[in-house]
Amino acid sequence: MTYVxxxxxxxxxxxxxxxxxxxxxxxxxxREVADGIQWIAGKGAQLVPSFSTNFQVAAGVTKxxxxxxxxxxxxxxxxxxxxxxxxxxxxxxxxxxxxxxxTGTAVTTDIGFRALFWQPFQYIEDLTxxxxxxxxxxxxIAATGGTANVLGIGCYEEDRSALNDxxxxxxxxxxxxVPRAPMIDVAQTSLRGVxxxxxxxxxxxxGIFHIAxxxxxxxxxxxxxxxxxxxxxxxxxxxxxNSGATTAQCYWSCxxxxxxxxGTGGSVKLSTSLSGVSDTATITGTTFAWITSRAITxxxxxxxxxxxxxxxxxxxxxxxxxxRVVEVASVSIWVDxxx
Amino acid sequence: xxxxxxxxxxxxxxxxxxxNAPYRPVGDKATRWILVNNTNHYADIHGxxxxxxxxxxxxxxxxxxYFTNSTSWKNVLTTAPFPIxxxxxGSSYRVRVIVGGATENLLAAANFSVVLxxxxxxTDPLTTIENAxxxxxxxxxxxxxxxxxxxxxxxxxxxxxxGTIGWDRMIALTADEAAPFITVTGTPIDIGGAASGVxxxxxxxxxxxxxxxxxxxxxxxxxxxxxxxxxx
Numbered sequence: 318m319t320y321v322x323x324x325x326x327x328x329x330x331x332x333x334x335x336x337x338x339x340x341x342x343x344x345x346x347x348r349e350v351a352d353g354i355q356w357i358a359g360k361g362a363q364l365v366p367s368f369s370t371n372f373q374v375a376a377g378v379t380k381x382x383x384x385x386x387x388x389x390x391x392x393x394x395x396x397x398x399x400x401x402x403x404x405x406x407x408x409x410x411x412x413x414x415x416x417x418x419x420t421g422t423a424v425t426t427d428i429g430f431r432a433l434f435w436q437p438f439q440y441i442e443d444l445t446x447x448x449x450x451x452x453x454x455x456x457x458i459a460a461t462g463g464t465a466n467v468l469g470i471g472c473y474e475e476d477r478s479a480l481n482d483x484x485x486x487x488x489x490x491x492x493x494x495v496p497r498a499p500m501i502d503v504a505q506t507s508l509r510g511v512x513x514x515x516x517x518x519x520x521x522x523x524g525i526f527h528i529a530x531x532x533x534x535x536x537x538x539x540x541x542x543x544x545x546x547x548x549x550x551x552x553x554x555x556x557x558x559n560s561g562a563t564t565a566q567c568y569w570s571c572x573x574x575x576x577x578x579x580g581t582g583g584s585v586k587l588s589t590s591l592s593g594v595s596d597t598a599t600i601t602g603t604t605f606a607w608i609t610s611r612a613i614t615x616x617x618x619x620x621x622x623x624x625x626x627x628x629x630x631x632x633x634x635x636x637x638x639x640x641r642v643v644e645v646a647s648v649s650i651w652v653d654x655x656x
Numbered sequence: 657x658x659x660x661x662x663x664x665x666x667x668x669x670x671x672x673x674x675x676n677a678p679y680r681p682v683g684d685k686a687t688r689w690i691l692v693n694n695t696n697h698y699a700d701i702h703g704x705x706x707x708x709x710x711x712x713x714x715x716x717x718x719x720x721x722y723f724t725n726s727t728s729w730k731n732v733l734t735t736a737p738f739p740i741x742x743x744x745x746g747s748s749y750r751v752r753v754i755v756g757g758a759t760e761n762l763l764a765a766a767n768f769s770v771v772l773x774x775x776x777x778x779t780d781p782l783t784t785i786e787n788a789x790x791x792x793x794x795x796x797x798x799x800x801x802x803x804x805x806x807x808x809x810x811x812x813x814x815x816x817x818x819g820t821i822g823w824d825r826m827i828a829l830t831a832d833e834a835a836p837f838i839t840v841t842g843t844p845i846d847i848g849g850a851a852s853g854v855x856x857x858x859x860x861x862x863x864x865x866x867x868x869x870x871x872x873x874x875x876x877x878x879x880x881x882x883x884x885x886x887x888x
Contacts, residue, residue: 320845325838325855327699329744332662335688346692353695360741363704366880367735369711371720393847398736437736437775437860444847468722469709469735475843476739478854515691516669520698522882526708534716548711548721549756549810549878556701560665618701618884620657620664624752624826625884655666655701 320479321488321505323359328352347494347511354514355489361396361474362389362523364454364651370467372530373404374412379459380531381418382470385570385607385649389519390449391486392474397440397456400468403428410463416442416472418455428465435468441475447485449519451568451610451653470529487514521652522556525567526631529647532605536635536645537576543586543634546645550630553589555652557617563627564592565617566654568610572647573600575637583643584636587650591629592616600643610653658887661696663689703749703883707735707861710756711810711877721810723760723873724865729769729785732876733863737774739841739856741883746831748772748857750886753799753825756878758810759867765804766874768813769864770881772797772827774837781862788818795819799827804868810877826886829859 330349335341364386374380395416403410410429415421426438440456458467480488482505489510493501501507505514528546530536536546555565571585582601585608588594592615598608616629631650637643657664667689711721724730741749751772759766769789773781788798796819805813817823829837840853861881867874 325857326742326744326746329660329696329699330692332688332692332696335684335692337684339684341684341687346687350691350695353699357695357699357702360702361739363706363738366705366708368707369709369720369722371712372716393849394843398738400734400736435734437734439736443844446847469733471707471736471738473704473706473738475841476854476856478843478852479845481846511691515695518698520702522701522704525705528710528712530715536712536715538714545713546715548713549812551708551710551878552754552880554882557664558666558701559668560663562665620659623658623886624750624823625658625886626752626825655698 319482322479323355327356343496351489351491351494351511357520358518359477361476363473364524365472365527366524367469367471374460374465376460379457381457382529383455383572383647384527387451387653390447394475395442398471399438400435401428401438402435402466404464404466411461412465413459414440415457418457487517489514521655525650527649532646537642538635539637539642541636541639543636545634550632553615553629553631564614566614568653569650570607570610572607573645574605576642578603580638580641586634588632589629659700662693700885705882706738707881709879722876725870725873727870729864729866732865735861737858737860740859748829748834749883750826750828752882752884754880755813756810757805758875761872764867764869764872765806767801767866769800771862774860796821797827797829
């Protein structure tokens with residue numbers, strides 16, 4: 318196996334160097350493109366943007382958070398970032414993390430003296446296989462000795478130090494994309510390597526919004542009238558794809574159930590201000606489960622603006638059926654494809 | 657215009673038409689629009705949402721906003737370190753910051769600021785904010801509200817970065833500012849592979865708040881941070 322190192326800086330190949338009748342240069346174009354593709358392919362995605370949890374874990378209790386994502390297929394490690402705080406000064410208060418929940422390697426950190434401050438904590442989850450299929454990722458948080466406050470959680474894929482020159486990573490043997498090198502039709506080599514890698518890279522802004530709680534303290538509502546689960550509607554925006562487009566597609570799902578059976582079921586509704594989305598899922602099962610992912614179209618990046626911003630706001634509402642309680646433990650929104 | 661690609665969009669392509677075909681000439685259209693334009697555009701839209709905090713309106717009893725009663729800048733939220741994307745000139749991707757907050761009582765006004773830095777930075781985050789706001793060392797790595805948040809209902813705040821550019825809702829590190837945060841992180845070279853090192857620019861986002869009266873808290877209800885290539 319040969320590994321192709323990737324660069325820290327992205328490249329910016331210039332289109333001005335490519336003109337009809339003029340030679341396409343190896344140094345100015347092919348190598349720049351190859352390095353740019355590998356920079357994208359090897360850069361990890363933020364699967365779960367850091368979000369506010371602010372729940373407590375009492376000593377002896379384990380809480381589990383679940384997220385729905387579709388990872389990019391080249392990651393080999395996930396990095397979970399947590400903000401932890403002891404609820405009171407207590408020598409011996411510690412937190413044990415596992416990701417994935419139950420089966421992950423347990424790592425314990427002492428937070429006993431940090432009642433007034435919080436402690437950023439990173440947990441490393443080494444993967445056993447590369448995957449780009451939609452899946453649940455999860456984390457267990459357990460406390461011992463005292464109550465722990467969990468203030469925030471996020472998860473990103475670690476950047477790759479190098480890519481394999483195989484048909485999974487599509488690393489490009491950049492030594493074959495240099496001036497006077499022959500153009501040959503060999504995998505991961507020369508121009509074929511560049512085109513193959515381009516066709517098989519994944520440039521998604523993966524995680525857009527997540528909010529999650531343990532099933533034991535899930536968002537719950539009896540009333541059949543919808544209620545927002547957040548104080549402010551979070552801004553929502555995804556990458557722009559097509560010429561002239563102001564919107565693009567992403568997916569969402571929720572981990573939910575009805576507390577008791579029967580009736581017409583509860584509701585989870587997503588709506589947006591600027592892009593005008595309104596999508597309601599009906600929850601009927603009495604066992605917590607992810608609903609089948611649903612596509613919604615929201616605002617896309619605005620390249621005419623210096624900061625790319627569009628002011629699209631997302632409202633997430635839940636409702637029971639009036640006699641039965643709906644319980645929603647997680648809501649996840651992610652970009653599934655930029656192909 | 658804030659992208660790096662020629663067309664600022666993706667050009668559709670069909671792999672079988674233009675790829676992997678021996679003895680075909682390399683066309684300028686395929687190269688310029690599909691490879692060069694799309695590589696730049698994909699690198700632009702690759703910027704990740706690094707933080708998306710918003711307080712809950714229902715749920716567990718513990719309040720889900722971050723607050724302080726301090727009348728001077730107090731750190732109310734810090735993200736875990738993340739590897740920010742670096743541009744071709746060594747500066748960081750810009751980070752679009754959205755801040756939402758409130759004051760506990762209308763008798764007090766709240767203000768918020770954000771800095772892109774890291775624990776152990778040559779200048780600690782609080783000093784960076786104070787230096788930037790006082791004008792001592794202008795830097796666009798600091799954003800601060802330009803008008804008080806004077807509402808007990810959470811609202812989105814307006815502000816500006818404190819450097820020579822003065823973005824409305826972005827912060828970034830220059831190449832010089834990013835350099836101290838570049839470090840080599842140990843990681844396997846592949847699944848179960850040998851140890852290797854990956855160079856990264858590891859940063860954190862620090863959100864500070866202050867209230868005009870110690871009797872009433874300043875409350876941070878929302879914070880979103882998204883990488884954006886940006887131009888400049």
